[in-house]
Amino acid sequence: MPVKFTKMHGAGNDFVMIDTISQRIKLRPRDIRKIADRRRGIGCDQVLLVEPPGQANADFRYRIFNADGSEAGQCGNGARCFARFVRHRRLTHLQTMVVEAGNSLMTLTMRDNHEVEVDMGPPRFAPKDIPLHREHEALEYDLVAAGEQLRIGALSMGNPHAILRVDAIDDGSLERLGEAIRSHEDFPEGNNAGFLEIVDRRNVRLRVFERGVGETEACGSGACAAVVYGQRMGWLDDRVTVELTGGKLDIYWQGDNNSVLMTGPTAISFEGTIRL
Template structure:
C-alpha cells in the first residue's frame, strides 16, 4: 500500500495523503517536509483526505495545505485531482453516476461544498463548481507595489484573490510584483495574485503568484478568479479559455455569476516513505 499519490495539472502538483490508509499528522512542518523539492517528495501542496470513510451520495471532506505549510481554503486543481483519487481508490462509494456514465460527487472543504463531475476518467477531465465570487468593489482600486501604481480588482472565491489587468504579462513581472502584492499591508492574511491580459472575448492570459506557494505554472482557483474579474469588467463573455504558463483550462461564468472550472490532470506516481523520512515526519508532527 502506498503512502502518497502524486498528481499534476499543467505543472501544478499536489500530494494526496489518505488518513484512512496511513497515519499522518498534518502540521506546518510535516507539510513543508513533504513539499520540499530537494529533501522531500516535492509539490505545490498537499491534499489530506478523505477524513472519514466515503458514503454513497454524501459529501467527502478533505483538507488542503500550501507548500509553505499554511492551510488553503479551496483549490480548483486540488479538488479535481482529489476527485480522480476517490474514483480510483473508492470507486462508486462517494459518487453518483448518470445515464451517460458521468460520475458526480460533492467535495467538502473549509470553504464549503463543491460539486465535482468526472467527465472522462481516462483523460483525467474533471469539472468543478467553484461557487460565486464576492468582489471587494465594483471597479478596480489603486494599489502601490514597489514603485508601481496598479489598478486591481479584489475578490474572494473560497480564498482571496487580487487580479491585476495589464496590457502585457510575463513570468518576470509576476515574480517581481507578485510577492509585493501577495503580502501587501492591504492584505494582512495574504492574497493570491493574477496578472491578467485579455486576448479576446473568449480568451485571457494570466501569470500567477500564490501567497502560499509563490510563482505557479497553473492554478485552477486563479484561472477562475481572473475569468470572473474579466467578466465583471465586461471584457469577456461567459465561456473563457485561460492560458497559463503550464497550459490552458476552461472557465464558465453562469447567469448568477457562478463559476465552474474544467480541465485535465493526471496521476504522476505513488510511493512509500523511507524509514528515515518517516522518522523526520514524526519529528515534525511532534515539534
C-alpha cells in the first residue's frame, strides 16, 4: 500500500504528516512503528493523521501516534505543523482553523514567517484529570524515582506532564531520571517528564522525555506545562520564552482557567511515498 507523506518539524520535534482525506488508508500500530523507524522507515517522533472532523464546529480532526505505535492525546508542536500542512496541501485556505485533537478542540492561527499560534486550552490540575494516583490536588507532589526523593509539578495539557525544576538541564543524570519519571507507576497512563531550568522570570531552558518516544528536541505541550508550573510556583511571568534543544517557543498564560497560548516555528523537510 503506497502512502504519500510530508516530513515536518517544529523546533526540531519531527513528524510524518499523512493526509487521510484525499487518500483512503488505515494504519495499524506496526505501520506506525515502521514509518517512525529512523533506520528502516522515514523516521520521526510522531506520526500525525489528518482526518475529516467529527464535530460540526471543527474544520479537521487530527490524531497523534507515538513512535512506538501508541496513540497520544495532544501535541503542541504537531498542531503547529498540522496547520501549515493543511494549507500547504491546499486542504484549506483558512488563516485560523479549529481542529479536534483527542477529546478537545484547538484553535490554530497562522502568523508571519510560517509561525503558528496554538490555543492549547486551559491546563487541568485535578489528579483524576492528569491522571495521577493522588487523593488531593497540590502545587507539588512527592515522587520517588531512580532511587531519588523528588518534588514535582504535575498537570494535564491534554496529555500528562511531570515537571522537575533543576539547576541545569545539561546534567548528565537527567536521562536516567527522565526515563524513570515518564514511566512511573503513579502515572497510570505514563507522562512526559520535563526538566525546567529557570534563567530569569521570562526565560527558561527545558528538556523533555516523552512517553512512547523518549527525549525529543522539543515538546510544545511540555513547554506549556513547564511554564504553567513555574507561574503557579511564583517563579515566572505570564509570558515566557522556552529554549529547547531544537529551538524556542513563546508561551503565554494569564492564570486561572485561561487558555495557554503557544507560538513557534514550523518547517517542511521533504515529501515522498512509502510502501507499507
